[in-house]
Amino acid sequence: MYSNAVRKRLRSAGVSVGKRILVEKEGKKFEGLLMPKTDFSDPDSLAIKLDNGYNIGIKLGKDVKIRKSRHREPKSILEEEKLETGKISRKLLKVKWDKSKPPVTLMSVGGTISSRVDYRTGGVYALESPEEILHNVPELSGIVNLKMEKPFNKMSEDMGPDDWARIARLAAKELNSGSHGVIITHGTDFLHYTAMALSFFLQNLSKPVVLVGSQRSSDRGSSDAGMNLICASHVAKSDIAEVGICMHGSLNDDYCLFSRGTKVRKMHTSRRDAFRPINEPPLARVWPDGRIEVKNSNIRNRTNDRVKVDSKFEPKVAMLKVYPGADPKIIDYYISKNYKGFVLEVPGLGHVPTTVSKKPWTTVIKKHAKDGIPFVCTPQTIYGRINPYVYTNLRLLYLDAGAIPGEDMLPETAYVKLCWVLGHTKKPEEVRKMMLTNYAGEITKRTEIENSLGGFE
């Protein structure tokens, strides 16, 4: 409980816990939700959750002015007002689905978009039921006829190949039994790895598979969950038969980007437009009103083909960054642990240090490449393409030592792909050929790459 003095001032300002408050201190204004005081905090300080999702504490001295905010609280917050009394009332909005709309499966596997803030602790917890995601997004019923699936619930940093395969199997099953598209709500940290895996696992893909997350949980005022879900629903019933991530395209709530699963990466810890297409334009811009502007000509169209799953996977692959002082003996260590392949994040056009250590990278790579171990080099710069022909040292690495130049694949994409390729064959020449074959848009043509970065605009 806040102190008597604080509660008195809150009462006279007409603000209570769970309501929006405007605080002015030393000329600076802060606006957000007034939070209940926790056991560990100062009873004379206001705890305020700002619209960027973070909590601040402000000592309510005489120099501090408070008043009620004119902005409205999000619905879900209102329903938690009873918190201060110790009781939590959570009413679920009953969404009525319109059966005349295209059937789409929403698969909930976890993450912030499936979480809520516990206002007692400030921590973030999983929703009890996936339907809660839809709490603030009744608009969805005007777009699609949603069917919910909840195969498991994990934060994305704890997911791996088995989870990816499970999602792929369920997605294929749904698409092959009437769903026009699949939406997967997922944590954002490793969301792009799942997108990459599904891009290779789902063969004959004939319908949209739309991964969506949120950078702020759905009960926050600034949450991106609602708009991301609305845009994802538009994509899921569209004719774009690709695996991709659909999330905010800018800092404003204006449009989302739908970016190819093999060409997208989380590029910011907290911004809502963190997922950026790399080395190609987004597949499409998507507006909440349903407009879809296709931005990329390399797109498969919806068909009636049966989707197949090929999730063969060799997990014994290491991704290593090459930096000044990095010791290539780490490769020997992984080989001793029975690792089958390596993705190297290398600087510039594709270099490795050749002279720094007593045992240079080129020597170590050449030795193991001769034994049939693949080394795929990818851009540490993230943007751009490996070009093995420019410098003498590059020729040493790619022509003599036998490393595979990873074209313009993201390191993360090359990692997932190499695991998938090694799940199919260990023969060096086949591995090389498959790594340099474009299966899911992961390698783009050399043309026009300079003008289609897709980065922060």
Add this chain to the structure above:
Amino acid sequence: MYSNAVRKRLRSAGVSVGKRILVEKEGKKFEGLLMPKTDFSDPDSLAIKLDNGYNIGIKLGKDVKIRKSRHREPKSILEEEKLETGKISRKLLKVKWDKSKPPVTLMSVGGTISSRVDYRTGGVYALESPEEILHNVPELSGIVNLKMEKPFNKMSEDMGPDDWARIARLAAKELNSGSHGVIITHGTDFLHYTAMALSFFLQNLSKPVVLVGSQRSSDRGSSDAGMNLICASHVAKSDIAEVGICMHGSLNDDYCLFSRGTKVRKMHTSRRDAFRPINEPPLARVWPDGRIEVKNSNIRNRTNDRVKVDSKFEPKVAMLKVYPGADPKIIDYYISKNYKGFVLEVPGLGHVPTTVSKKPWTTVIKKHAKDGIPFVCTPQTIYGRINPYVYTNLRLLYLDAGAIPGEDMLPETAYVKLCWVLGHTKKPEEVRKMMLTNYAGEITKRTEIENSLGGFE
């Protein structure tokens, strides 16, 4: 030598080796420098170096039209015309320095900017003398009075802490004996690591230290070396007493960015504007005509202070990326090799997997952190900031296991900084305090970060 048929057609078009040629084939136009034929290539195919720096071969069939280009060759190319006769004539431009201009030291340590293309092999080789860099840039004599130093010549991927210390000592010596600023011409692959190291090594910095490279060698038509050097010279005599990288700011030859040494990263393999400031605006925009637009208020001004060097350094630090499937036992391996600290590139707001393996990351980190080993977590997203307070798993990692949240430091910056910090102390609490202290602009304040990405514009 080209075949007789090819030479006949070249003659009638008025084009010879070393001259610019325009080739039209199947409706596509190619323009570039006609190269001498190598021993390994088809005598009926033209070898052309395009303006983007790459060579192509075009079979000179009847369907192919050729003509002289109206564009002029760069000076240095003209002087190599005699190549075809087997003799190489390299005349050095004699630059006359104006002693009334501010004295600035140009330190040449290697890289593409100190290289030339060998038109016989297509390979890139080091210049014989650093003065050759200035070959195409006589404009410099109107800006500064340059003194040349060439402590060593290396491609940047082969550089390390000893080289950084050597550069720092020479830079301090020059600045303390009359130079108004130091320009360092350097390879681009690991250029940002050198910039980071100099930022920590050079104490009491009172004058500009400007690192500059080029993405295309100086004898190419499309080289960025000239403009980068001109802009770097303007910065070197300015009042901005910071270590930074000065290179192209856009794809056009319009302006350069001068970006802080601790906040800049190579973000593209080949673009001329590859070096981008991360998480803050560039220090300044610099135009070739000498205009300098300061974009960042956090800048030290020129003084007469004596520059000191503090290059204490513990190289036994590993930088590790945390990805799905990454095994934390790699930490035990490094510890067994006597490593003293770790920089982790972690996803999202600062997570590590907590449940995937039998021995989760948190457990391994906690065990070694208890023994005094520092683990600094940095954003795998590159952009943004670690925030250890949002999720339960984050609290486990930072509050319980004892990892250090690396704020908005680049992984590369945190790596160089941790080596430098551990060169001064191994005491865990001192290391933590130093890692969270801002020494060289490597940690920015939380305000306004969202709107100052500094990425590709």
